[in-house]
Amino acid sequence: MVKIVIVGGGNVATHLVKAFSKTKEVSLVQLYARNYEHVTHLKHYTPITNNIESLVKADIYIIAVSDDAIAEVSSKINQKNSLIVHTSGSASLNSLKNNGRKGVFYLLQSFSKEKNVDFSTIPFCLEAEDKNDLILLKKLAYSIGEKIYDINSEQRKRLHVAAVFVNNFTNHMYKIGSDICSKHKVPFEVLLPLIQETAKKITELTPEEAQTGPAKRNDQKTIQNHLNLLDSEQQEIYKLITKSIQNNGEKL
Amino acid sequence: MVKIVIVGGGNVATHLVKAFSKTKEVSLVQLYARNYEHVTHLKHYTPITNNIESLVKADIYIIAVSDDAIAEVSSKINQKNSLIVHTSGSASLNSLKNNGRKGVFYLLQSFSKEKNVDFSTIPFCLEAEDKNDLILLKKLAYSIGEKIYDINSEQRKRLHVAAVFVNNFTNHMYKIGSDICSKHKVPFEVLLPLIQETAKKITELTPEEAQTGPAKRNDQKTIQNHLNLLDSEQQEIYKLITKSIQNNGEKL
Incomplete structure:
Protein backbone atom coordinates (compact mmCIF):
# COMPACT_ATOMS: atom_id res chain seq x y z
CA MET A 1 0.00 0.00 0.00
CA VAL A 2 1.41 3.38 -1.06
CA LYS A 3 1.23 5.98 1.70
CA ILE A 4 0.77 9.56 0.58
CA VAL A 5 0.52 13.03 2.09
CA ILE A 6 -1.11 15.87 0.17
CA VAL A 7 0.24 19.38 0.67
CA GLY A 8 -2.01 22.28 -0.29
CA GLY A 9 -5.48 23.72 0.28
CA GLY A 10 -6.63 24.67 -3.22
CA ASN A 11 -8.79 23.05 -5.88
CA VAL A 12 -6.27 20.45 -7.02
CA ALA A 13 -5.46 19.38 -3.44
CA THR A 14 -9.16 19.15 -2.58
CA HIS A 15 -10.04 16.99 -5.59
CA LEU A 16 -7.01 14.73 -5.02
CA VAL A 17 -7.98 14.22 -1.37
CA LYS A 18 -11.45 13.10 -2.39
CA ALA A 19 -10.19 10.85 -5.18
CA PHE A 20 -7.42 9.10 -3.24
CA SER A 21 -9.71 8.54 -0.26
CA LYS A 22 -11.75 6.18 -2.43
CA THR A 23 -8.88 4.01 -3.66
CA LYS A 24 -7.71 0.79 -2.08
CA GLU A 25 -4.17 0.86 -3.46
CA VAL A 26 -3.32 4.17 -1.84
CA SER A 27 -3.53 5.31 1.75
CA LEU A 28 -3.90 9.05 2.22
CA VAL A 29 -2.35 9.55 5.66
CA GLN A 30 -2.41 13.34 6.02
CA LEU A 31 -3.35 16.67 4.45
CA TYR A 32 -1.28 19.79 5.12
CA ALA A 33 -2.71 23.24 4.45
CA ARG A 34 -1.38 26.59 5.64
CA ASN A 35 -4.90 27.82 6.31
CA TYR A 36 -6.66 25.19 8.36
CA GLU A 37 -10.04 26.87 7.75
CA HIS A 38 -9.83 26.33 3.98
CA VAL A 39 -9.78 22.57 4.38
CA THR A 40 -11.81 21.79 7.50
CA HIS A 41 -14.54 20.35 5.25
CA LEU A 42 -12.02 17.62 4.31
CA LYS A 43 -11.34 16.47 7.87
CA HIS A 44 -13.50 13.36 7.56
CA TYR A 45 -11.29 12.18 4.67
CA THR A 46 -7.90 12.39 6.41
CA PRO A 47 -6.10 14.00 9.38
CA ILE A 48 -5.21 17.63 8.72
CA THR A 49 -2.29 19.73 9.93
CA ASN A 50 -1.27 23.34 9.37
CA ASN A 51 2.20 22.79 10.82
CA ILE A 52 4.66 21.67 8.14
CA GLU A 53 7.09 20.52 10.86
CA SER A 54 4.63 17.85 11.92
CA LEU A 55 4.20 15.98 8.63
CA VAL A 56 3.90 12.24 9.10
CA LYS A 57 6.01 9.75 7.18
CA ALA A 58 4.83 8.73 3.70
CA ASP A 59 6.10 7.21 0.44
CA ILE A 60 5.02 10.19 -1.65
CA TYR A 61 4.32 13.84 -0.81
CA ILE A 62 2.14 15.54 -3.42
CA ILE A 63 2.63 19.29 -3.39
CA ALA A 64 -0.36 21.12 -4.84
CA VAL A 65 0.48 24.75 -4.06
CA SER A 66 1.03 27.84 -6.23
CA ASP A 67 4.17 27.79 -8.40
CA ASP A 68 5.87 30.45 -6.29
CA ALA A 69 5.51 28.38 -3.11
CA ILE A 70 6.86 25.07 -4.48
CA ALA A 71 10.52 25.78 -3.64
CA GLU A 72 9.86 26.86 -0.07
CA VAL A 73 7.33 24.15 0.77
CA SER A 74 9.44 21.36 -0.75
CA SER A 75 12.56 22.51 1.08
CA LYS A 76 10.72 22.10 4.38
CA ILE A 77 9.75 18.47 3.84
CA ASN A 78 12.59 16.61 5.54
CA GLN A 79 11.99 13.12 4.25
CA LYS A 80 15.13 11.97 2.47
CA ASN A 81 13.74 8.58 1.58
CA SER A 82 10.44 9.78 0.18
CA LEU A 83 9.43 10.90 -3.29
CA ILE A 84 8.28 14.50 -3.47
CA VAL A 85 6.26 15.63 -6.48
CA HIS A 86 4.62 18.87 -7.50
CA THR A 87 1.47 19.26 -9.61
CA SER A 88 2.36 22.32 -11.66
CA GLY A 89 2.21 22.57 -15.44
CA SER A 90 4.76 25.35 -15.69
CA ALA A 91 7.29 24.67 -12.92
CA SER A 92 10.21 22.41 -13.81
CA LEU A 93 11.16 19.34 -11.82
CA ASN A 94 14.08 21.27 -10.37
CA SER A 95 11.85 23.84 -8.75
CA LEU A 96 11.54 21.19 -6.03
CA LYS A 97 14.16 21.95 -3.35
CA ASN A 98 13.98 18.84 -1.18
CA ASN A 99 17.08 16.75 -0.53
CA GLY A 100 16.06 13.61 -2.32
CA ARG A 101 13.82 12.08 -4.93
CA LYS A 102 11.77 14.40 -7.13
CA GLY A 103 8.93 14.06 -9.57
CA VAL A 104 5.96 15.73 -11.21
CA PHE A 105 2.31 14.71 -11.05
CA TYR A 106 0.58 17.21 -13.36
CA LEU A 107 -3.13 16.93 -14.10
CA LEU A 108 -4.00 18.74 -17.30
CA GLN A 109 -7.47 20.05 -16.57
CA SER A 110 -9.13 23.22 -15.38
CA PHE A 111 -10.53 22.55 -11.90
CA SER A 112 -13.20 24.47 -10.11
CA LYS A 113 -13.95 23.94 -6.45
CA GLU A 114 -17.67 23.33 -6.73
CA LYS A 115 -17.66 20.89 -9.61
CA ASN A 116 -17.02 17.17 -9.26
CA VAL A 117 -14.11 15.85 -11.25
CA ASP A 118 -14.16 12.73 -13.42
CA PHE A 119 -10.55 11.60 -13.10
CA SER A 120 -11.00 8.91 -15.73
CA THR A 121 -11.02 11.62 -18.42
CA ILE A 122 -8.11 13.69 -17.09
CA PRO A 123 -4.61 13.33 -18.57
CA PHE A 124 -1.94 12.64 -15.92
CA CYS A 125 1.44 13.98 -17.06
CA LEU A 126 4.15 12.24 -15.07
CA GLU A 127 7.87 12.80 -14.67
CA ALA A 128 10.53 11.49 -12.31
CA GLU A 129 14.35 11.47 -12.22
CA ASP A 130 14.42 7.81 -11.31
CA LYS A 131 12.89 5.03 -13.39
CA ASN A 132 11.40 3.26 -10.36
CA ASP A 133 9.89 6.50 -9.13
CA LEU A 134 8.16 6.88 -12.49
CA ILE A 135 6.72 3.39 -12.07
CA LEU A 136 5.55 4.36 -8.58
CA LEU A 137 3.89 7.53 -9.91
CA LYS A 138 2.14 5.53 -12.63
CA LYS A 139 0.78 3.16 -10.00
CA LEU A 140 -0.47 6.19 -8.08
CA ALA A 141 -2.04 7.73 -11.20
CA TYR A 142 -3.72 4.50 -12.32
CA SER A 143 -5.33 4.18 -8.87
CA ILE A 144 -7.56 7.16 -9.70
CA GLY A 145 -7.12 7.74 -13.44
CA GLU A 146 -6.85 6.12 -16.86
CA LYS A 147 -4.98 8.51 -19.17
CA ILE A 148 -1.33 8.44 -18.17
CA TYR A 149 1.49 10.12 -20.13
CA ASP A 150 5.27 10.40 -19.71
CA ILE A 151 5.93 14.11 -20.13
CA ASN A 152 9.32 15.63 -19.33
CA SER A 153 9.83 19.17 -18.00
CA GLU A 154 10.53 20.70 -21.42
CA GLN A 155 7.45 19.07 -22.93
CA MET B 1 -49.35 21.47 -46.45
CA VAL B 2 -46.52 23.88 -47.26
CA LYS B 3 -44.91 23.18 -50.63
CA ILE B 4 -41.24 23.98 -50.91
CA VAL B 5 -38.46 23.90 -53.52
CA ILE B 6 -34.83 23.79 -52.47
CA VAL B 7 -32.29 25.56 -54.67
CA GLY B 8 -28.64 24.55 -54.31
CA GLY B 9 -26.33 21.55 -54.37
CA GLY B 10 -24.08 22.07 -51.36
CA ASN B 11 -24.04 20.83 -47.77
CA VAL B 12 -26.90 22.97 -46.49
CA ALA B 13 -29.16 22.06 -49.43
CA THR B 14 -28.35 18.36 -49.02
CA HIS B 15 -29.13 18.29 -45.31
CA LEU B 16 -32.33 20.30 -45.81
CA VAL B 17 -33.53 17.89 -48.52
CA LYS B 18 -33.06 14.95 -46.18
CA ALA B 19 -34.69 16.69 -43.22
CA PHE B 20 -37.76 18.04 -45.05
CA SER B 21 -38.33 14.69 -46.75
CA LYS B 22 -39.14 13.22 -43.37
CA THR B 23 -41.70 15.81 -42.26
CA LYS B 24 -45.44 15.55 -42.73
CA GLU B 25 -46.20 19.28 -42.57
CA VAL B 26 -43.98 20.11 -45.53
CA SER B 27 -43.92 18.75 -49.05
CA LEU B 28 -40.58 19.04 -50.82
CA VAL B 29 -41.64 19.20 -54.46
CA GLN B 30 -38.31 19.81 -56.23
CA LEU B 31 -34.57 20.29 -55.90
CA TYR B 32 -32.68 22.55 -58.29
CA ALA B 33 -28.91 22.29 -58.64
CA ARG B 34 -26.70 23.74 -61.35
CA ASN B 35 -24.62 20.57 -61.43
CA TYR B 36 -26.95 17.63 -61.66
CA GLU B 37 -24.14 15.19 -60.83
CA HIS B 38 -23.59 16.74 -57.40
CA VAL B 39 -27.09 15.82 -56.28
CA THR B 40 -28.01 12.62 -58.13
CA HIS B 41 -27.72 10.76 -54.79
CA LEU B 42 -30.73 12.80 -53.65
CA LYS B 43 -33.03 11.77 -56.51
CA HIS B 44 -34.99 9.29 -54.38
CA TYR B 45 -35.96 12.14 -52.05
CA THR B 46 -37.42 14.53 -54.62
CA PRO B 47 -37.45 15.34 -58.37
CA ILE B 48 -34.31 17.16 -59.47
CA THR B 49 -33.78 19.76 -62.19
CA ASN B 50 -30.73 21.65 -63.39
CA ASN B 51 -32.81 24.07 -65.43
CA ILE B 52 -33.87 27.09 -63.38
CA GLU B 53 -36.51 27.94 -66.01
CA SER B 54 -38.37 24.77 -65.18
CA LEU B 55 -38.96 25.27 -61.46
CA VAL B 56 -42.33 24.01 -60.32
CA LYS B 57 -44.74 26.12 -58.29
CA ALA B 58 -44.25 26.21 -54.51
CA ASP B 59 -45.12 28.28 -51.45
CA ILE B 60 -41.49 28.78 -50.44
CA TYR B 61 -38.22 28.60 -52.39
CA ILE B 62 -35.20 28.04 -50.13
CA ILE B 63 -32.01 29.27 -51.79
CA ALA B 64 -28.93 27.55 -50.36
CA VAL B 65 -26.19 28.77 -52.70
CA SER B 66 -22.99 30.78 -52.15
CA ASP B 67 -23.49 34.43 -51.15
CA ASP B 68 -22.28 35.68 -54.53
CA ALA B 69 -24.92 33.68 -56.38
CA ILE B 70 -27.95 34.72 -54.29
CA ALA B 71 -28.80 37.83 -56.38
CA GLU B 72 -28.64 36.06 -59.72
CA VAL B 73 -30.44 32.89 -58.66
CA SER B 74 -33.23 34.78 -56.85
CA SER B 75 -33.77 37.10 -59.82
CA LYS B 76 -34.46 34.06 -62.00
CA ILE B 77 -37.24 32.64 -59.84
CA ASN B 78 -40.35 34.12 -61.43
CA GLN B 79 -42.90 33.34 -58.77
CA LYS B 80 -44.48 36.58 -57.65
CA ASN B 81 -46.80 34.96 -55.14
CA SER B 82 -44.20 32.81 -53.45
CA LEU B 83 -41.87 33.54 -50.56
CA ILE B 84 -38.20 33.33 -51.47
CA VAL B 85 -35.63 32.94 -48.69
CA HIS B 86 -31.87 32.56 -48.58
CA THR B 87 -29.87 30.65 -45.99
CA SER B 88 -26.85 32.91 -45.63
CA GLY B 89 -25.48 34.30 -42.39
CA SER B 90 -23.79 37.27 -43.99
CA ALA B 91 -26.06 38.32 -46.89
CA SER B 92 -28.81 40.81 -46.07
CA LEU B 93 -32.45 40.21 -46.87
CA ASN B 94 -32.13 42.67 -49.74
CA SER B 95 -29.54 40.60 -51.53
CA LEU B 96 -32.58 38.69 -52.79
CA LYS B 97 -33.56 40.15 -56.18
CA ASN B 98 -36.88 38.46 -56.82
CA ASN B 99 -40.01 40.54 -57.47
CA GLY B 100 -41.96 39.67 -54.40
CA ARG B 101 -41.84 38.34 -50.87
CA LYS B 102 -38.41 37.87 -49.24
CA GLY B 103 -37.07 36.21 -46.16
CA VAL B 104 -34.09 34.55 -44.51
CA PHE B 105 -33.81 31.00 -43.19
CA TYR B 106 -30.33 30.90 -41.65
CA LEU B 107 -29.11 27.80 -39.83
CA LEU B 108 -26.26 28.67 -37.49
CA GLN B 109 -24.11 25.56 -37.62
CA SER B 110 -21.07 24.29 -39.43
CA PHE B 111 -22.20 21.54 -41.81
CA SER B 112 -20.07 18.85 -43.37
CA LYS B 113 -21.37 16.65 -46.15
CA GLU B 114 -20.57 13.28 -44.58
CA LYS B 115 -21.92 13.91 -41.11
CA ASN B 116 -25.57 13.53 -40.16
CA VAL B 117 -27.15 16.62 -38.71
CA ASP B 118 -29.30 16.75 -35.60
CA PHE B 119 -31.63 19.62 -36.49
CA SER B 120 -33.15 19.66 -33.01
CA THR B 121 -29.95 21.29 -31.69
CA ILE B 122 -29.45 23.82 -34.49
CA PRO B 123 -30.53 27.46 -34.08
CA PHE B 124 -32.81 28.65 -36.90
CA CYS B 125 -32.44 32.41 -37.40
CA LEU B 126 -35.49 33.69 -39.25
CA GLU B 127 -36.38 36.98 -40.90
CA ALA B 128 -39.13 38.15 -43.23
CA GLU B 129 -40.47 41.53 -44.38
CA ASP B 130 -44.04 40.46 -43.78
CA LYS B 131 -45.43 39.30 -40.43
CA ASN B 132 -47.37 36.43 -41.97
CA ASP B 133 -44.30 35.28 -43.86
CA LEU B 134 -42.40 35.13 -40.58
CA ILE B 135 -45.17 32.92 -39.17
CA LEU B 136 -44.90 30.72 -42.27
CA LEU B 137 -41.11 30.43 -41.85
CA LYS B 138 -41.54 29.51 -38.20
CA LYS B 139 -43.94 26.75 -39.18
CA LEU B 140 -41.36 25.52 -41.68
CA ALA B 141 -38.55 25.67 -39.10
CA TYR B 142 -40.54 23.90 -36.38
CA SER B 143 -41.27 21.06 -38.81
CA ILE B 144 -37.60 20.02 -38.59
CA GLY B 145 -36.15 22.01 -35.66
CA GLU B 146 -36.72 23.24 -32.13
CA LYS B 147 -34.57 26.31 -31.58
CA ILE B 148 -36.14 29.17 -33.47
CA TYR B 149 -35.04 32.82 -33.22
CA ASP B 150 -36.20 36.10 -34.80
CA ILE B 151 -32.98 37.67 -36.06
CA ASN B 152 -33.00 40.73 -38.32
CA SER B 153 -30.39 41.43 -41.03
CA GLU B 154 -28.27 43.69 -38.82
CA GLN B 155 -28.25 41.19 -35.98
Missing part, protein backbone atom coordinates in the same frame (compact mmCIF):
# COMPACT_ATOMS: atom_id res chain seq x y z
CA ARG A 156 5.32 20.03 -19.97
CA LYS A 157 6.27 23.70 -20.27
CA ARG A 158 5.13 23.62 -23.90
CA LEU A 159 1.97 21.74 -23.02
CA HIS A 160 1.17 24.43 -20.48
CA VAL A 161 1.44 27.17 -23.14
CA ALA A 162 -0.61 25.08 -25.55
CA ALA A 163 -3.23 24.74 -22.79
CA VAL A 164 -3.41 28.53 -22.51
CA PHE A 165 -4.26 28.72 -26.21
CA VAL A 166 -6.92 25.98 -26.23
CA ASN A 167 -8.45 26.97 -22.88
CA ASN A 168 -7.95 30.63 -21.88
CA PHE A 169 -7.64 32.04 -25.40
CA THR A 170 -10.51 29.92 -26.73
CA ASN A 171 -12.59 31.17 -23.83
CA HIS A 172 -11.70 34.69 -24.88
CA MET A 173 -12.99 33.95 -28.38
CA TYR A 174 -16.26 32.99 -26.66
CA LYS A 175 -16.07 36.26 -24.72
CA ILE A 176 -15.76 38.31 -27.91
CA GLY A 177 -18.64 36.36 -29.46
CA SER A 178 -20.68 37.05 -26.35
CA ASP A 179 -19.79 40.78 -26.38
CA ILE A 180 -20.87 41.07 -30.03
CA CYS A 181 -24.16 39.30 -29.25
CA SER A 182 -25.04 41.34 -26.20
CA LYS A 183 -24.23 44.62 -27.97
CA HIS A 184 -26.79 43.68 -30.65
CA LYS A 185 -29.36 42.06 -28.36
CA VAL A 186 -28.85 38.55 -29.67
CA PRO A 187 -28.92 35.84 -26.98
CA PHE A 188 -25.47 34.21 -26.63
CA GLU A 189 -27.17 30.79 -26.42
CA VAL A 190 -27.62 30.99 -30.22
CA LEU A 191 -23.87 30.36 -30.48
CA LEU A 192 -23.67 27.48 -28.01
CA PRO A 193 -24.44 24.63 -30.46
CA LEU A 194 -21.71 25.90 -32.80
CA ILE A 195 -19.26 26.10 -29.89
CA GLN A 196 -20.05 22.51 -28.91
CA GLU A 197 -19.76 21.30 -32.50
CA THR A 198 -16.40 23.04 -32.94
CA ALA A 199 -15.03 21.30 -29.86
CA LYS A 200 -16.49 17.95 -30.91
CA LYS A 201 -15.16 18.12 -34.47
CA ILE A 202 -11.60 18.30 -33.16
CA THR A 203 -11.92 14.82 -31.66
CA GLU A 204 -12.40 13.43 -35.18
CA LEU A 205 -10.45 15.78 -37.47
CA THR A 206 -7.13 17.60 -37.16
CA PRO A 207 -7.52 21.36 -36.56
CA GLU A 208 -6.30 21.91 -40.10
CA GLU A 209 -8.92 19.59 -41.59
CA ALA A 210 -11.62 21.10 -39.38
CA GLN A 211 -10.95 24.70 -40.41
CA THR A 212 -13.57 26.53 -42.51
CA GLY A 213 -14.66 30.15 -42.94
CA PRO A 214 -13.64 33.35 -44.72
CA ALA A 215 -9.97 33.29 -43.63
CA LYS A 216 -9.47 29.73 -44.89
CA ARG A 217 -11.29 30.50 -48.19
CA ASN A 218 -9.50 33.85 -48.44
CA ASP A 219 -12.91 35.46 -48.94
CA GLN A 220 -11.75 39.09 -48.87
CA LYS A 221 -15.23 40.52 -49.35
CA THR A 222 -16.61 38.80 -46.22
CA ILE A 223 -13.43 39.60 -44.26
CA GLN A 224 -13.83 43.29 -45.10
CA ASN A 225 -17.54 43.23 -44.19
CA HIS A 226 -16.68 41.62 -40.87
CA LEU A 227 -13.95 44.14 -40.05
CA ASN A 228 -16.42 46.98 -40.61
CA LEU A 229 -18.65 45.55 -37.88
CA LEU A 230 -15.98 45.33 -35.16
CA ASP A 231 -14.41 47.74 -32.69
CA SER A 232 -10.69 48.48 -32.97
CA GLU A 233 -9.50 45.81 -30.52
CA GLN A 234 -11.70 43.15 -32.12
CA GLN A 235 -10.45 44.22 -35.57
CA GLU A 236 -6.85 43.81 -34.47
CA ILE A 237 -7.56 40.28 -33.24
CA TYR A 238 -9.62 39.42 -36.34
CA LYS A 239 -6.83 40.55 -38.68
CA LEU A 240 -4.04 38.80 -36.81
CA ILE A 241 -5.82 35.44 -36.51
CA THR A 242 -7.02 35.62 -40.12
CA LYS A 243 -3.42 36.20 -41.22
CA SER A 244 -2.25 33.32 -39.05
CA ILE A 245 -4.91 30.94 -40.46
CA GLN A 246 -3.74 31.87 -43.95
CA ASN A 247 -0.08 31.35 -43.03
CA ASN A 248 -1.14 27.95 -41.73
CA GLY A 249 1.77 27.62 -39.33
CA GLU A 250 4.33 27.98 -42.09
CA LYS A 251 6.46 30.26 -39.96
CA LEU A 252 6.78 27.59 -37.29
CA ARG B 156 -27.52 38.33 -38.34
CA LYS B 157 -24.45 40.06 -39.77
CA ARG B 158 -23.10 40.45 -36.23
CA LEU B 159 -23.97 36.89 -35.37
CA HIS B 160 -22.01 35.75 -38.39
CA VAL B 161 -18.89 37.62 -37.22
CA ALA B 162 -19.38 36.28 -33.71
CA ALA B 163 -19.57 32.78 -35.22
CA VAL B 164 -16.21 33.32 -36.90
CA PHE B 165 -14.69 34.04 -33.49
CA VAL B 166 -16.23 31.09 -31.63
CA ASN B 167 -15.77 28.63 -34.51
CA ASN B 168 -12.96 29.48 -36.96
CA PHE B 169 -10.79 31.42 -34.52
CA THR B 170 -11.33 28.93 -31.71
CA ASN B 171 -10.35 26.19 -34.13
CA HIS B 172 -7.19 28.15 -34.86
CA MET B 173 -6.40 28.21 -31.12
CA TYR B 174 -6.65 24.41 -31.31
CA LYS B 175 -4.34 24.52 -34.33
CA ILE B 176 -1.70 26.48 -32.44
CA GLY B 177 -2.02 24.09 -29.50
CA SER B 178 -1.60 21.21 -31.90
CA ASP B 179 1.44 22.81 -33.59
CA ILE B 180 3.13 23.33 -30.21
CA CYS B 181 2.43 19.71 -29.25
CA SER B 182 3.68 18.17 -32.47
CA LYS B 183 6.86 20.27 -32.43
CA HIS B 184 7.67 18.83 -29.00
CA LYS B 185 6.42 15.29 -29.62
CA VAL B 186 3.47 15.51 -27.24
CA PRO B 187 0.29 13.81 -28.52
CA PHE B 188 -2.43 16.41 -29.18
CA GLU B 189 -4.97 14.08 -27.52
CA VAL B 190 -3.55 15.20 -24.15
CA LEU B 191 -5.31 18.53 -24.75
CA LEU B 192 -8.67 17.13 -25.84
CA PRO B 193 -10.27 16.79 -22.37
CA LEU B 194 -9.37 20.41 -21.61
CA ILE B 195 -10.87 21.51 -24.93
CA GLN B 196 -14.10 19.66 -24.15
CA GLU B 197 -14.24 21.06 -20.62
CA THR B 198 -13.70 24.62 -21.88
CA ALA B 199 -16.62 24.25 -24.30
CA LYS B 200 -18.81 22.65 -21.63
CA LYS B 201 -18.08 25.26 -18.98
CA ILE B 202 -19.51 27.98 -21.22
CA THR B 203 -22.95 26.35 -21.09
CA GLU B 204 -23.01 27.00 -17.32
CA LEU B 205 -20.93 30.14 -16.80
CA THR B 206 -20.50 33.40 -18.74
CA PRO B 207 -17.18 33.61 -20.63
CA GLU B 208 -16.09 36.21 -18.10
CA GLU B 209 -16.83 33.95 -15.13
CA ALA B 210 -15.20 30.99 -16.88
CA GLN B 211 -11.90 32.76 -17.58
CA THR B 212 -8.77 31.63 -15.70
CA GLY B 213 -5.04 31.60 -16.44
CA PRO B 214 -2.01 33.89 -16.43
CA ALA B 215 -3.63 36.74 -18.41
CA LYS B 216 -6.62 36.91 -16.05
CA ARG B 217 -4.35 36.72 -12.97
CA ASN B 218 -1.90 39.17 -14.57
CA ASP B 219 0.85 36.65 -13.77
CA GLN B 220 3.69 38.45 -15.59
CA LYS B 221 6.29 35.82 -14.73
CA THR B 222 4.33 33.01 -16.39
CA ILE B 223 3.38 35.24 -19.34
CA GLN B 224 7.07 36.00 -19.94
CA ASN B 225 8.01 32.33 -19.64
CA HIS B 226 5.33 31.44 -22.16
CA LEU B 227 6.41 34.11 -24.65
CA ASN B 228 9.96 32.73 -24.55
CA LEU B 229 8.66 29.34 -25.74
CA LEU B 230 6.76 30.63 -28.80
CA ASP B 231 7.65 31.58 -32.35
CA SER B 232 7.14 35.18 -33.46
CA GLU B 233 3.64 34.71 -34.91
CA GLN B 234 2.46 32.80 -31.83
CA GLN B 235 4.00 35.50 -29.61
CA GLU B 236 2.09 38.20 -31.43
CA ILE B 237 -1.19 36.32 -30.93
CA TYR B 238 -0.36 35.51 -27.29
CA LYS B 239 0.38 39.16 -26.49
CA LEU B 240 -2.68 40.55 -28.24
CA ILE B 241 -5.16 38.13 -26.67
CA THR B 242 -3.55 38.50 -23.24
CA LYS B 243 -3.94 42.29 -23.54
CA SER B 244 -7.55 41.85 -24.66
CA ILE B 245 -8.36 39.52 -21.73
CA GLN B 246 -6.92 42.13 -19.39
CA ASN B 247 -8.90 44.94 -21.04
CA ASN B 248 -11.96 42.75 -20.53
CA GLY B 249 -13.93 44.34 -23.34
CA GLU B 250 -13.70 47.80 -21.80
CA LYS B 251 -13.01 49.39 -25.17
CA LEU B 252 -16.25 48.03 -26.58
